[in-house]
Amino acid sequence: MNASAKRAQDPAARPVLDVQAVHKRFGDQPVLRGIDLTVDRHEVVVLIGASGSGKSTLLKTINLLEQVDDGRIFLGDEDITDPRVDTDRVRARIGVVFQHYNLFPHMNVLDNVTLAARKVFGTARADAERTGLALLARIGLADKAKEYPDRLSGGQQQRVAIARAIATDPELLLLDEITSALDPQLVGEVLDLVGDLKAAGSTIVMATHEMSFARRVADRVVYLKDGVIIESGPPEQIFDRPQREETREFLSRVR
Ligand code: ADP
Ligand code: MG
DSSP states (O other): OOHHHHHHHOGGGSOSEEEEEEEEEETTEEEEEEEEEEEOTTOEEEEEOOTTSSHHHHHHHHTTSSOOSEEEEEETTEETTSTTSOHHHHHTTEEEEOSSOOSOTTSOHHHHHHHHHHHTSOOOHHHHHHHHHHHHHHTTOGGGTTSOGGGSOHHHHHHHHHHHHHTTOOSEEEEESTTTTSOHHHHHHHHHHHHHHHHTTOOEEEEOSOHHHHHHHOSEEEEEETTEEEEEEOHIIIIISOSSHHHHHHHHHHO
16 A cells, blocks of 8 residues: 555554645745655654755744745644744644754753743643653753753753753654764764654654764655755665765765
8 A cells, every 4th residue: 555545544644744845945046946745753854965955944944934935834734834824833843953052041951841841831840840850861861950051061952952852742853953063972972862762753854964874763865955855765775776866976975
């Protein structure tokens, strides 16, 4: 049975994310030129491509930080590009971590992790903190609960940012080059945590330059060039048997 027939029978098999023919331009520069991308539950999709290829813009349109010019994006059943959509409510269903500045510097680690639960979902502080502490224990940072972010290493900060992003159990996690600003020796601890999330069943779309990580963890690798998906497939296809000359050429430059 193909994927769409399976979905018709089982609503739970609907994709978490369905990006349909999305176009985005900045001024007269087209940045996304007809992106189609579906992401199923528990799937880890890794976006690769040169700097400027549109990876961040794509992630931002999904999180409604940028409006699409054309096309539609569905989160589950909901067309989130519908202008009447409640942006805050959509964002509450998506966890996001960027390259930089994810944590509020004036709040301790636990308050950072529990903020959304308390403010967006109205969870009582004691309940939010119980969940938050369990989450910090899971990522090995329970002893940092009362520290402020500037007392943590970059790798620890990004692990807390991931904990914050998953604290409210989002349907989808968007990770945009979350290790690019880290010293090389701190990259592993952050990527290991992403591997743990995959093992626990998270649905993730992630832009990264870490090709060996992409090979290990991605269910699907998507190669983006100048706002177009050139090729997409399992890591063995993309890295070992790329079908397109552009993909081969890009990979020969990055490794
Ligand atoms: P990537 O994340 O793959 O490096 P981006 O999505 O950040 O690529 O950028 C794609 C293109 O869009 C680049 O040429 C970039 O300069 C341009 N761009 C991104 N954001 C903006 C913006 N807010 N205003 C104008 N141009 C932008
Ligand atoms: Mg980017």
